[in-house]
Amino acid sequence: MxxxxxxxxxxxxxxxxxxxxxxxxxxxxxxxxxxxxxxxxxxxxxxxxxxxxxxxxxxxxxxxxxxxxxxxxxxxxxxxxxxxxxxxxxxxxxxxxxxxxxxxxxxxxxxxxxxxxxxxxxxxxxxxxxxxxxxxxxxxxxxxxxRAGEIEVMAARIAADRQMLRAMKERLTIYRRDTAKLISAAVEEAVAGDCERVSSMFHSILDRIPRAATIETLTPVLEDLETLRTDIVNLLELHAKMQMASTSESRIERHIQNSHTESLSESEPRLETGAGQAGRDPQPGTKPHDDGPKAQTRGREGSRLAVWPRVCELKSFPLATVLQACPDIMDYGPGGKVDSWRDLMTAAIVVRSMLAVSPSAYEAASRVMGPESAATVMACILQRGECINSAGGYLRDLTRRAERSEFALGPMLIALLRAKSPAVSRAGT
Known part of the structure; x- marks a missing residue:
């Protein structure tokens, strides 16, 4: 001393x-x-x-x-x-x-x-x-x-903010690309709506992107871009469905027959998948073959209309669920609590240092899984600390599995919830 x-x-x-x-x-x-x-x-x-x-x-x-x-x-x-x-x-x-x-x-x-x-x-x-x-x-x-403890927490928070900002910039790039190409598709397809107004809104949002971007300045821009992108996707989907309905009605009229009035082929449009089946009438009394939402319909003269793909988002888990499954991580958050995803990522970096996980291993996990998922995995590793010999090796193995699409967070969180709650365990059996 x-x-x-x-x-x-x-x-x-x-x-x-x-x-x-x-x-x-x-x-x-x-x-x-x-x-x-x-x-x-x-x-x-x-x-x-x-x-x-x-x-x-x-x-x-x-x-x-x-x-x-x-x-x-x-x-x-x-x-x-x-x-x-x-x-x-x-x-x-x-x-x-x-x-x-x-x-x-x-x-x-x-x-x-x-x-x-x-x-x-x-x-x-x-x-x-x-x-x-x-x-x-x-x-x-x-x-x-x-001041060692104070400095380490400050460093962890700055590192978490930097990772979050990098992820937000990547999302911003994707949203800009998606929105621009979706607007071009709407113009080419002559979708009903004011495309000029939508394009003007898009450019006004882009003008709000600052040169020195921060989490606070990028958050509202990302929210507006995501909302605009979703609106355009919904508009294109509606346009595609209306064209499908119009094409199906014309084909139903061509396929109506005088006999076998109760046949399914007369009341349902047939979805053709092969070029050789174009214009071929269904057999009476047989059920038309349906290849699902990815099938393509043929109109008159062999014209083809592709059904607009559904936009599917990866399943995410609420922060409350993660904290319920991994309560130990809250002790390492700012002020001993975790109130947001940023707090969770700050705590994860502190835990990473404590468990001797190398920065390169954690950065690789964040790059492959995403910052939020990587922080959730670190919380799970901390919760199961007594069962894991090498936290760094385990994290690298999970990262490799995630790259091959062989890893999901759901089973890991459910296992921790079952271990904590006998009632959940009985419900799942």
């Missing part, structure tokens, strides 16, 4: 209340707190925007950490490093002395390090007879260790 007395700055630098509060916060380290200094530094880099530090300041922090002899920062050991300006400049990629002092001040202002000045302002350590350090003067890393 760091000493409890207050250190004032050397020379003409004044002592302020803010400096006193930062020193006290740096001393407030829970007992037995340890962190890998390089993993913690990676979290600081991830949370750079939230900590308001520059990349050059992080270069200086990297150099300071390299002077700490142990791999783990520990509250039970000394956390003061005491490099000279010349040594620190060399490890900071040859940074000039004036620039070095400026970025050290940025790190102190951000509450990541603090000064512990000696009586003469020099940085050094006094060793005892056993060779250990009795007293050291320089820069203390205690504030960094004290």
């Amino acid at each position: 760091e000493s409890d007395y207050v250190t004032t700055p050397f020379g003409r630098r004044p002592m302020t209340l803010a400096m006193l509060l930062k020193q006290r916060r740096g001393e407030a380290i829970a007992a037995e707190t340890t962190r890998s200094k390089w993993k913690l530094f990676r979290s600081v880099c991830e949370a750079r925007a939230g900590l308001d530090v520059s990349d050059r300041a992080l270069t200086v922090l990297d150099a300071l950490l390299s002077f700490y002899p142990e791999d783990e920062l520990s509250s039970e050991k000394g956390l003061v490093v005491f490099p000279s300006n010349a040594q620190l400049s060399l490890r900071a990629r040859g940074m000039a002395a004036a620039t070095l002092r400026r970025h050290l001040a940025v790190l102190i202002e951000a509450g990541l390090i603090s000064r512990k000045d000696s009586p003469n302002g020099k940085r050094y350590a006094r060793r005892g007879r056993g060779g250990g350090i009795d007293e050291a003067y320089g820069f203390s890393l205690a504030p960094l260790l004290a």
Whole structure:
């Protein structure tokens, strides 16, 4: 632990209340707190925007950490490093002395390090007879260790927001492509409606896309694009059904026969699938062959009309269902709770680090399954932690199965719900 007395700055630098509060916060380290200094530094880099530090300041922090002899920062050991300006400049990629002092001040202002000045302002350590350090003067890393939990949560939230923003940009690209091509299809098919007005609405929505997109600015744009796309699909489906009905009525009239008036072939249109069956009348008393909604009908002179495909969305599971099946994940959300998908993805990144799942494995799962599904899988892995030897290997295996369309979230969630509720288990048997 760091000493409890207050250190004032050397020379003409004044002592302020803010400096006193930062020193006290740096001393407030829970007992037995340890962190890998390089993993913690990676979290600081991830949370750079939230900590308001520059990349050059992080270069200086990297150099300071390299002077700490142990791999783990520990509250039970000394956390003061005491490099000279010349040594620190060399490890900071040859940074000039004036620039070095400026970025050290940025790190102190951000509450990541603090000064512990000696009586003469020099940085050094006094060793005892056993060779250990009795007293050291320089820069203390205690504030960094004290804020480790806060920094990790901030980094996880920023990483989750970045993944969500990337997924939203991908959806935006798909919606733009779909909507533009659907409008072109409506114009070519001469669909009843004001296509010019729809095209104008589409371009007005695109004009609202900002250059520097954020989750908050993209969300309403995506909602409007999805609504417009759905409206055009419904309009095209209605147009296709009306043409099918018109074609079917003309074919029914051609197929009516004087005998066998109760035959199904006289009351139902026949759906032909082969070119050789075009124009062939159904046999009396036989049921016409129906190939389902994907069949194609032939009008007069062999013209063909394809039925518009149905738009099917993948089955999704509500957030409440995921939390009911995997309640342990809520302890790792911001403030110990999960109120949204963003909170769930933030908690999943914290759990990923805790279970030693590599970032590459989680990014691959997010790319294949989607950010929400990958976060749900991490929640399931946490819930079944005692049954899984290697969380990272298990996640990679599920990702490979998902690429082959051999994995679904439903059975995994249902199994967890049955394990928690005997009533659900009896209902499913």
